[in-house]
Structures are given as C-alpha cells and as structure tokens.
Amino acid sequence: xxxxxxGVAISRDRKAFNAIAYAFIIFVTVLCLLPFWLVxxxxxxxxxxxxxRGYSLWPHEFSMEAYELxxxxxxxxxxxxGITVSTTVLxxxxxxxxxxxxxxxxxxxxxxxxxxFTMFVFFTMLFSGGLVPWYLLITNYLHLKDTYWVMILTxxxxxxxxxxxxxxxxxxxxxxxxxxxxxxxxxxxxxFRIVLPLVKxxxxxxxxxxxxNYWNExxxxxxxxxxxxxxxxxxxLYRLLNSVEFLKNATTAMSSNISSMDFPSESLKLAMTxxxxxxxxxxxxxxxxxxxxxxxxxxxxx
Amino acid sequence: xxxxxxxxxxxxxxxRNRALLLMILPVVIYLLVFSYVPMxxxxxxxxxxxxxxxxxxxxxxxxxxxRFFFMSGKAWQVTKNTVLYNAAFxxxxxxxxxxxAIFLSEIAxxxxxxxxxxxxxxxxxxxxxxxxxxxxxLLSYDFGFINNVLTSMGMEKWDVYTDASDWPGIFVFxxxxxxxxxxxxxxxxxxxxxxxxxxxxxxxxxxxxxxKIRYITLPGIKPTFVVLLIxxxxxxxxxxxxMFYQLVGTNGLLYNATDVIDTYVFRxxxxxxxFGMSSAIGLYQSxxxxxxxxxxxxxxxxxxxxxxxx
Numbered sequence: 311x312x313x314x315x316x317g318v319a320i321s322r323d324r325k326a327f328n329a330i331a332y333a334f335i336i337f338v339t340v341l342c343l344l345p346f347w348l349v350x351x352x353x354x355x356x357x358x359x360x361x362x363r364g365y366s367l368w369p370h371e372f373s374m375e376a377y378e379l380x381x382x383x384x385x386x387x388x389x390x391x392g393i394t395v396s397t398t399v400l401x402x403x404x405x406x407x408x409x410x411x412x413x414x415x416x417x418x419x420x421x422x423x424x425x426x427f428t429m430f431v432f433f434t435m436l437f438s439g440g441l442v443p444w445y446l447l448i449t450n451y452l453h454l455k456d457t458y459w460v461m462i463l464t465x466x467x468x469x470x471x472x473x474x475x476x477x478x479x480x481x482x483x484x485x486x487x488x489x490x491x492x493x494x495x496x497x498x499x500x501x502f503r504i505v506l507p508l509v510k511x512x513x514x515x516x517x518x519x520x521x522x523n524y525w526n527e528x529x530x531x532x533x534x535x536x537x538x539x540x541x542x543x544x545x546x547l548y549r550l551l552n553s554v555e556f557l558k559n560a561t562t563a564m565s566s567n568i569s570s571m572d573f574p575s576e577s578l579k580l581a582m583t584x585x586x587x588x589x590x591x592x593x594x595x596x597x598x599x600x601x602x603x604x605x606x607x608x609x610x611x612x
Numbered sequence: 613x614x615x616x617x618x619x620x621x622x623x624x625x626x627x628r629n630r631a632l633l634l635m636i637l638p639v640v641i642y643l644l645v646f647s648y649v650p651m652x653x654x655x656x657x658x659x660x661x662x663x664x665x666x667x668x669x670x671x672x673x674x675x676x677x678x679r680f681f682f683m684s685g686k687a688w689q690v691t692k693n694t695v696l697y698n699a700a701f702x703x704x705x706x707x708x709x710x711x712x713a714i715f716l717s718e719i720a721x722x723x724x725x726x727x728x729x730x731x732x733x734x735x736x737x738x739x740x741x742x743x744x745x746x747x748x749x750l751l752s753y754d755f756g757f758i759n760n761v762l763t764s765m766g767m768e769k770w771d772v773y774t775d776a777s778d779w780p781g782i783f784v785f786x787x788x789x790x791x792x793x794x795x796x797x798x799x800x801x802x803x804x805x806x807x808x809x810x811x812x813x814x815x816x817x818x819x820x821x822x823x824k825i826r827y828i829t830l831p832g833i834k835p836t837f838v839v840l841l842i843x844x845x846x847x848x849x850x851x852x853x854x855m856f857y858q859l860v861g862t863n864g865l866l867y868n869a870t871d872v873i874d875t876y877v878f879r880x881x882x883x884x885x886x887f888g889m890s891s892a893i894g895l896y897q898s899x900x901x902x903x904x905x906x907x908x909x910x911x912x913x914x915x916x917x918x919x920x921x922x
Contacts, residue, residue: 323820323821323822324821327718327821327822328718330715331714331715331716331718331719332715332719334711334712334715335712335715335716335719335728336728338708338712338728338732338792339727339728339731339732341789342731342732342734342735342789342792342793343731343734345735345746345749345750346734346746348746348749348750348757349745349746349749352749360755361754361755363760364754364755364756364757364759364760365749365752365755365756365757365760366757366760367757407638408638408639408642409639411635411636411638411639412635412636412638412639414635415632415633415635415636416636418629418632420628420629421625421629421632422621422622422624422625422629423618423621423622423624423625423633426618426621426622427636427640430640430643431639431643434643434647434648436901436902436905436906437651437898437901437902438647438650438651438898439647439649439650439651439652439653439654439894439895439898440650440654440657440877440891440893440894440895440897440898441874441877441878441881441890441891441894442653442656442877442881442887442890442891442894443649443650443651443652443653443654443656443667443891443894444646444650444653445881446653446656446667446887447645447646447649447650447653450663450666452645463646464646466642467639467642467643467646469643472639496631497631497632497635498631498635501635522737525739526738526739526740526741527739528739528740528741528854529853529854532882533882544739544741544742545741547741547742547745548741548744548858551741551744551745551748552861576755579745579748580745580749583742583745583746586742587738587742590737590738591734591737591738594730594734594737595730598726598730598733601733601797602729602733602797605794605797605798605801606797606798606801
C-alpha cells in the first residue's frame with residue numbers, strides 16, 4: 311500500500327515537472343520568434359497604416375510598397391551582398407587554414423618551442439593595446455582605410471578558435487602521423503591528406519562560427535570605410551536604419567525628389583532588414599547542427 | 613625556462629621542424645602585426661598625439677591623458693556602468709540558461725526539442741544591427757508594437773528613447789534573449805555528460821525531480837559553470853560594444869545610464885578625435901581586464917586546479 315502511494319506521488323511530481331518544463335520552453339520559444347514575426351509583418355504593412363495604427367501582429371492590408379521601392383534600384387543592396395558573401399567565403403577559408411595549421415603544430419609533442427608559441431598566442435587574449443593604437447596602425451601605417459581587404463584582415467585570427475582547434479587536433483591518433491612520416495610523407499602532405507580529413511567536424515563547426523562573425527561584422531565598416539561601394543551588408547543596413555538621407559539615396563535615383571511625406575521610410579527600414587537577414591535565416595535550419603556541435607566542442611574543453 | 617633554453621628549442625626546431633615553424637608562421641606574423649604592435653603603440657596613452665609626428669614621434673605628456681579622464685568624472689561613471697551591467701548579465705543569463713537546459717534535457721520528444729532549441733538559437737544568429745531594428749520596431753514611441761498594445765489597453769505610452777531609467781532592464785532582457793540559445797546548448801551538453809545511472813539509482817531511492825536537479829544536475833554542471841564564470845568575470849570590464857552602440861547609438865539623452873567604457877572610447881575616437889585620452893581609457897581597461905582574469909584564475913586554481921583556465 312505504502313509503496314503504491316509512493317509510486318503515485320512520484321508520477322504526479324513528474325507530471326507537474328513536465329508541465330512546467332514544456333510551459334517554460336514554449337514561452338521562451340515564442341519570445342525568441344515573436345520579434346522576427348513583427349519585423350516581417352511590419353515590412354508588409356502599408357506606410358499609412360503604420361502611421362495611423364502602428365506596428366501590429368497582423369496588418370489590415372498587405373502592401374508590397376516597401377519591397378517595390380527597395381528593389382527599384384537593387385544594385386546597391388546586391389553589391390553589399392556581394393561584398394559580404396565574398397569576404398565571408400574568402401575570410402573563412404583563410405582563417406580556417408591559419409587556425410588549423412597553427413593548432414596542429416602547437417600540439418605536436420616533438421615541436422620543442424610549442425610552449426613558447428602557445429604563450430605567445432594566448433597572451434594576446436589576456437592583454438591588448440586597445441582600440442586606438444590598433445585603429446592608428448590600420449589607418450596610418452598599413453593604409454588599409456577604404457580597402458576591400460580591411461574587412462578580411464581585421465577578423466582573420468581568433469585566438470579562442472586556435473586553442474579550440476589545438477585541443478581537437480589532439481584527438482588525431484599519433485600513430486597515424488608517425489606512420490605517414492615513416493612512409494616518407496612530408497609534414498604538409500601529412501597535414502592536408504591525413505590530419506585535415508580527420509578533423510572535418512571541427513573544421514565545419516569552427517568554420518560556421520568564423521563565417522557568422524564575418525557575415526555579421528559592421529564595426530570594421532564603421533571604423534574604416536567611407537566609400538559606400540565597399541560597405542558590407544550589415545553596415546549598409548545600419549546606415550539605412552539610422553539615416554533617412556542614406557535610405558533615400560539608396561532607393562531612389564539621385565536626381566529624383568520624393569518628398570518626405572510620400573517616402574515610406576518606416577516600412578522600408580523593415581523591408582531592408584528582411585532583405586538583409588532573410589536569406590541567412592532561411593539557411594539556418596540546415597546549419598543548426600554544425601553550430602550545436604561547435605558549441606559542444608567548446609563546452610567540453612572550456 | 614630562461615632565454616637560453618628558449619633559444620635552444622628554437623634552434624632545434626629550426627633544424628628539425630622547419631615545416632612546423634612554417635605552419636605557425638602566418639598566425640605569428642598576424643598576431644605580431646595586429647596584436648603586439650598595438651600593445652607597443654599603447655605608449656600613445658602617455659603622449660600628446662599629433663598626426664604629423666605619429667605614435668612614436670609625438671611628445672610625451674606623462675599622465676595627463678589619464679588625469680583628464682579621471683578628473684572628468686566620466687571614468688567612475690563608465691566603469692561603474694560596465695561592471696554593473698555585466699554583473700547583471702552574468703546572473704540573469706546563467707540562471708535562465710541553466711533553467712532552459714535542465715528543462716530541455718527533460719523533454720523526451722526529439723522533434724519538439726530540436727525545433728525549440730533552434731528557435732532559441734535564432735537570436736544568436738543575427739547581428740546586433742538587426743537587433744537594433746527589432747528593438748526600434750518594438751519600442752518606438754510613435755509606432756512601436758509595445759506602445760500599441762499599451763495604448764489599446766488604455767495605458768500610458770512607454771517612452772524609452774528619451775527617458776533612460778528603464779534601459780538597464782531592456783539591456784538585461786535583450787542580452788538574455790540573444791544569448792539563451794547558445795548558453796543552454798553549452799549547459800545541455802554538460803547535463804548530457806552526467807551518467808544516466810546516477811539518475812536511475814536516485815529514482816530507485818525515491819528521489820523526486822527537484823531533488824535530482826538539486827543533488828545531481830546542479831553539482832554535475834558546476835565545472836562548466838565555473839569555466840564560463842571565469843571567462844565572464846575576466847571580461848567584466850569589457851562592455852558589449854555591439855549591443856550598447858546599436859541600441860543607443862548617438863542618443864545623448866541616454867548616455868548617463870547606458871555609456872560603457874567601450875562606447876565611450878569609440879565615441880571619443882571617432883567623433884572628437886581625442887586620441888590621447890581614448891587610448892588612455894583603452895589601456896586602463898586592458899590593465900583592469902588582465903588583472904581580473906589572472907586573479908580569478910588564481911583563486912579558482914586554489915580551490916580546484918582542474919577548473920582553472922590555464
């Protein structure tokens with residue numbers, strides 16, 4: 311009898327717990343998705359409705375006005391897309407190459423100066439010279455202001471990823487590397503043909519995070535770019551959102567004079583946000599597992 | 613170890629491991645140029661910088677840049693803001709992330725789990741520029757969704773872009789919103805690492821769900837928590853520039869409540885071109901960061917060496 315009652319008590323407890331768990335998770339999920347919904351809906355709402363009723367969960371009347379205007383001169387936003395896609399691809403490739411080469415060498419037992427070089431790399435995480443000397447170096451000494459390469463160079467090397475990669479490289483069996491050496495393979499041959507294929511999961515996951523950093527970078531643009539043909543997507547979006555002048559110039563021919571009254575700046579801002587974010591958000595479900603894996607690798611090793 | 617030993621190692625590797633040296637060369641050159649040269653360039657904090665003489669040619673000015681910063685009253689204010697905001701973020705984020713991870717780990721339906729986890733990670737995926745647009749969409753005085761709901765319920769509008777008093781809450785909320793997916797995945801991985809046998813034997817002994825969380829899950833994720841805590845405390849003097857800048861931008865009405873060291877340095881550099889003072893603040897921040905990281909790690913190593921970062 312007692313045992314039975316005990317069993318019932320446990321299952322009731324379990325039920326209450328499950329209810330709270332589901333409720334919490336659903337609440338957080340809705341909270342995470344709702345803002346995205348509002349932005350998309352806002353972009354399809356007529357400007358006059360935004361002025362009279364504000365943003366809402368569902369518009370009274372759907373309007374494509376903002377998108378029509380946004381795509382009337384699409385070359386500017388496409389150019390920003392081009393810059394972001396190319397810097398992301400090129401930057402991620404170079405960054406992964408540097409990170410994996412360095413991570414591999416730093417964990418090799420027969421590399422005697424690995425301790426020194428690990429400290430050399432790690433110290434940059436502990437201490438930095440600050441924004442100003444870095445800014446002056448890039449503008450006045452390396453003369454990278456208003457160049458395409460500044461977007462790639464400033465993000466190229468993340469010490470945290472090097473340490474992560476180094477830890478992951480340790481999982482490659484030493485015997486494999488030894489065997490390749492005995493067969494007369496050179497270090498680079500061993501690295502590219504034997505080691506890299508074995509760490510593909512780490513490359514994919516770390517690569518995702520590097521790519522995401524490149525994709526979302528806007529501060530570099532703000533610090534170093536004045537030439538708007540070089541603007542990456544996020545900085546382009548920032549300028550659109552924060553300057554009505556810039557928004558007008560981006561969506562109308564230079565000569566035309568649309569009065570402020572007719573210009574749908576509110577819905578256009580949201581439409582631009584959707585255009586700049588939509589494609590990458592649509593890709594996200596396919597990439598999710600790499601991110602989860604990447605975070606987990608990092609979590610295990612700290 | 614000593615310089616002599618280092619030299620011996622380097623010359624050994626130069627003879628025997630030239631390929632490995634070549635492998636680390638790109639990173640070494642990169643860090644030398646983009647990290648170590650700026651460290652040397654930090655001497656500009658003690659100089660009165662002018663463009664023609666450059667960093668190393670400009671005349672020295674002792675501690676004037678620092679004195680100016682500390683006398684302005686800004687030093688205390690931005691430091692205080694940075695630390696208090698970060699402390700609030702650390703507490704709320706960890707509580708929410710651990711809660712979400714524990715609940716997610718209890719959910720049996722894999723599809724539901726995957727979809728909700730994916731949705732929670734979505735905010736982490738977008739840039740702070742987009743979050744700025746979202747915040748405007750929600751909070752705008754004239755058209756914002758929240759103000760719409762408030763007026764439709766007959767309540768007064770929430771005027772956040774001219775009144776700074778509610779921003780701490782907004783920042784805490786948005787930082788938790790952006791980070792919960794990432795953090796819950798980290799903690800979920802830690803929970804998955806706990807042996808299921810422990811839970812089973814606890815159930816046999818009659819432990820209920822709350823007891824299992826209290827005595828198995830929470831102690832089990834403690835090492836992860838400690839590592840994240842050291843990292844967070846090591847960065848407690850570093851403000852989340854992207855967030856503060858994208859949400860407040862150049863809205864001077866909100867500076868007192870929302871200025872952190874990073875935004876202040878950025879503005880002094882780009883809008884007033886005070887190279888000397890802004891580099892002094894940057895150096896002050898770097899030194900504080902370095903000290904806190906070393907000290908916290910030292911304390912952790914005292915308590916439990918396994919959890920230490922290095």
